[in-house]
Amino acid sequence: MTINRGKLMQCPWRQIATALMTVLATAGIAAAQQTNAPLGSPAATRAIDGLQLPAPDVPFGGKIERNAMQSTPFWQPRIVPPNGAPNVLLIITDDVGFGAPATFGGVIPTPALDKIAAMGLRYTNMHSTALCSPTRAALITGRNHHSSGFGVISEQATGYPGYDSVITKDKATVGTILKSNGYNTSWFGKNHNTPGYQVSMAGPFDQWPTGMGFDYFYGFMGGDTSQWTPGNLFRNTTQIYPYESRKGYNLITAMADEAIDYMSQLNALAPDQPWLVYYAPGGTHAPHHPTPEWIKQIEDMHLFDDGWNKLRDTIFANQKKLGVIPQTAELTPWPSDLLKNWDQLTDDEKKMFIRQANVYAAYLAYTDAEIGRVIQAVEDAGELDNTLIIYISGDNGSSAEGTLLGTPNEVAMFNGVEVPVSAQLKHFYDLWGSEHTYNHMAVPWSWAFDTPFKWTKQISSYFGGTRQGMAIAWPKVITDKGGIRNQFAHVIDIAPTILEAAAIREPSVVDGIAQSPMEGSSLMYTFDAVNAKVPARHLTQYFEMFGNYAIYHEGWMLVDKISRPSWVTAGPQDVNPAKADWELYNINTDWTQNHDVAARHPEKVKELEAVWWREARKYNVMPLDASVVSRLVTPRPSSTAGRSDFTFPGRMTGISNGVAPSILNASYTFTAEVTVPEGGGEGMIITQGGRFTGYGLFLRKGKPTFVWNLFGLQKVAWEAPDALAPGKHTLVFDFNYDGLGAATLAFNDFSGIGKGGTGELKVDGAVVAKHKMEYTVPLILAWDENMDIGSDTGTPVDDAAYAVPFAFTGSIDSLNLIVNRPVLSDADKARLEEAMKKASD
Structure with missing residues (x-):
């Protein structure tokens, strides 16, 4: 067999390029945007007009016969920005x-x-x-x-x-x-x-x-x-x-x-x-x-x-x-x-x-x-x-x-x-x-x-x-x-x-x-x-x-006067924020908004008020809502939305607050079936939050313990008096909340959240610790911490009790959480509605 090396090295790039000029022009892509590399070669590039993204592929510009030796390959040009793009x-x-x-x-x-x-x-x-x-x-x-x-x-x-x-x-x-x-x-x-x-x-x-x-x-x-x-x-x-x-x-x-x-x-x-x-x-x-x-x-x-x-x-x-x-x-x-x-x-x-x-x-x-x-x-x-x-x-x-x-x-x-x-x-x-x-x-x-x-x-x-x-x-x-x-x-x-x-x-x-x-x-x-x-x-x-x-x-600024200082984020809010108390500033002459001239320019106030409502309608600003932290407990379409019964695997870390079940302002029960190894057990069963607010159920020196860390300022701990013997055990932490819950926030009432309650820690059916909490976390746990099962990926809820990751040395055979959120009675709703009506009047 004789190989004609000269013929083998020939490739009709010029013809392909010429043909593709027509193709690209038809596709609305300027030929002048291409680099010097022949189109279809591995080094070929193209800029695009950018109106449709991602840009459609360039039609195949090679030749396909029955055999590769008689065919011509073609690579899609790599898309590059215009020349000089920074x-x-x-x-x-x-x-x-x-x-x-x-x-x-x-x-x-x-x-x-x-x-x-x-x-x-x-x-x-x-x-x-x-x-x-x-x-x-x-x-x-x-x-x-x-x-x-x-x-x-x-x-x-x-x-x-x-x-x-x-x-x-x-x-x-x-x-x-x-x-x-x-x-x-x-x-x-x-x-x-x-x-x-x-x-x-x-x-x-x-x-x-x-x-x-x-x-x-x-x-x-x-x-x-x-x-x-x-x-x-x-x-x-x-x-x-x-x-x-x-x-x-x-x-x-x-x-x-x-x-x-x-x-x-x-x-x-x-x-x-x-x-x-x-x-x-x-x-x-x-x-x-x-x-x-x-x-x-x-x-x-x-x-x-x-x-x-x-x-x-x-x-x-x-x-x-x-x-x-x-x-x-x-x-x-x-x-x-x-x-x-x-x-x-x-x-x-x-x-x-x-x-x-x-x-x-x-x-x-x-x-x-x-x-x-x-x-x-x-x-x-x-x-x-x-x-x-x-x-x-x-x-x-x-x-x-x-x-x-x-x-x-x-x-x-x-x-x-x-x-x-x-x-x-x-x-x-x-x-x-x-x-x-x-x-x-x-x-x-x-x-x-x-x-x-x-x-x-x-x-x-x-x-x-x-x-x-x-x-x-x-x-x-x-x-x-x-x-x-x-x-x-x-x-x-x-x-x-x-x-x-x-x-x-x-x-x-x-x-x-x-x-x-x-x-x-x-x-x-x-x-x-x-x-x-x-x-x-x-x-x-x-x-x-x-x-x-x-x-x-155009150089003027119409301003809704402040009704809530920015450091006051909790508490009842204005239920009618659409009713503005206007101030007017001429920014052309008053760089720092220091002189309210609304009284001197009532026609400008009226003109700009119309502009405000036009822009608010145009850009999805309505409905106006003056609430701040109460929105933190708004139900959202997460994988836990609407659920009250949760079963977890024995080890799972990195569950963010946004998808973790919330136990705030509610009664709840954790039930853990664990197996303690020979020599005793140690480690985290479940935790959410950490050093700056959160809870944890764990074994410390073999003793079942549940801790609530309240903002790094106070800790409430339930601890069993004895270490668990090797073998299978059932641990339960049951908390009974005293308040009406977050449902009161819908009535602009904060009285239902952050209330106290009583917790019981049980080991194999027997109550081993019982404490009253005078108050609880009302709105949010430490947001940069996760819910973790089987170890702790963040900071400890109790620095004195353990160091992370504090992996559980035994096995968590099953773990269940039931959240019992308070339900408002008809009488509660009527009372709250009446109070909200009086406040709005």
Whole structure:
């Protein structure tokens, strides 16, 4: 056999390419978008018009005969973005007020944010939604938060389109769009945009980051987590516990390591493929968990020794010096009717509050430093010049969820429990910021970090809740280094900005589903120095959160006056939030909303009121709901919904709160059939929650024990007097609740929750311990902990009793839970309805 090597090496690429020009033109794909590699070859690429995603395959352009030797292969061209499309590093921090970072006048050092601002632009008129999940949904979709199903956080979802925490299929994320156009996409850090009732190994996973267009996810599910022992931490859809084997682990650093390593691999494997990295660290949401080194560094700076009133004056002066507020801007007055002045405090209060502020500041500085490492990795890889870096400082204003006193345990705050300063000093001062606290600072610091504005996170009608500092750099494109932009903007403008920068069109159809148009407008018009002071293109923007609302329109802002301070989250709410008490501000001349001019412009009030209701109807804002924490116990469509009888396998870990059965405000019975091995038994049978609130049924030194940890402040324990002998045993913990239950919340009445009850621990049918609890957890357990069976994956419910993972040494042969929720009588309903009617009148 003779091989004609010359004939073998011939391949009709020219003819195929010519034929495909016609095919691609017919398909609406411009031939000019292709690379120099012959079409059909393994190296061939194509850009797409992007209107239909994923793009249809190119018709086969080779030749198929009976034999491969007489046939011509053809590979689908790899989809790539348009030439010059930048990498995108999208950074958003958590709970950072406008006046906290030094970049926007604060006293806390933020050199990474400084660097981006120096390389590019500072935006001083950027807005969030006033709460985290809603802001993040708007950020990644380019649609308003109610349009995206996130009128509130996912744990408070209700069964209305604007509030169900579901990003519907007609609202593809920026991740989906860029991925379908040839980008590599990844998400690091906080994900608070998956319905809580879908966070389990059973899925579904289409609302997880990997189902929303992100190739890779490393982060935590939910609103916050311990940075020392993070719960609900996932790599893609697999839960992980890396801190168990790493001394000194902190997620802020570990996450930066993960992102840097991932980008390094991308650059090595696909150096020409642009990427989107969505980087969302937990800082500075509570718990404030910096390393001890950062706390020491900030303490040595003595930033807060003079208190919050003087801090506001300092920040305000810095802001004018930097030019991030107009010289005519006024500092809003300190709310002395709500918050104490610093000189009214005792020495003990000052000592504790300074400690709180130092730890918070250390957390912000630490978070920014780790972000700086990620940015430096981009620079070290030679990618900085063509990387669009968007650094948004905070997803809402500074948080007031620490109460007026601060708290060593944020979970306590959400259950209406305050910890006195004396107890903080005695038990938590040195531990503040460590793994033994879930800490948050006092409200007055939060108010100060929102300088020059008034109010805080949760308040959507005032800029203290919604104004975020932002810096954008793209060294190859933005030449006005260090410039300042004052145009009104909103987080819904970010996705359109990214698409325009990448020259990628907004799709009309994704996965066969027609897309609703993005509701933001690109900010790229502000990148050019000649447009530094052109009028804003974002002219109208509604705001709404927890029944508090406002409308911005062409430089004016109509505001629904505050009826609930942001630190008051429990208790009866306004049953008629649609009845507004309007204030009016001319933002063109009143940068800080300091002068209500509603009385002088009644016609403008009427005009803007009509605009508000038009926008509210358009974007799924109704029905207005002023409730806050009571929504935490709203029934949702999880796998446990409607059930009261649960049987579990002998070992199962990582069951998130969103899908675990709730025993709060109810009677319940745990029954465990166990086999104790020779030599005695030890370990966890079932637990939910941990160090900061939760319960556990376990054997300690062989003795059956049930413990309730009430916010790390009190523990109630039922313990058998004797260790179990080897063999089979039946353990029962039976709790009889005294209250009417969560059903009273439907009548705007909180009297049914958090009541006490009596618990009995039984061993083989005999009562071995019986105790009365004076109160119980009313609303929520520690949300970053799981329900675990057979071991404990989080923190202990009792540090003195055991250390995790505390795996059970015997066998759990069966485990059953029956929940007996109180049912309101007709008389109860009539009484509650009458009380609610009187309150609404």
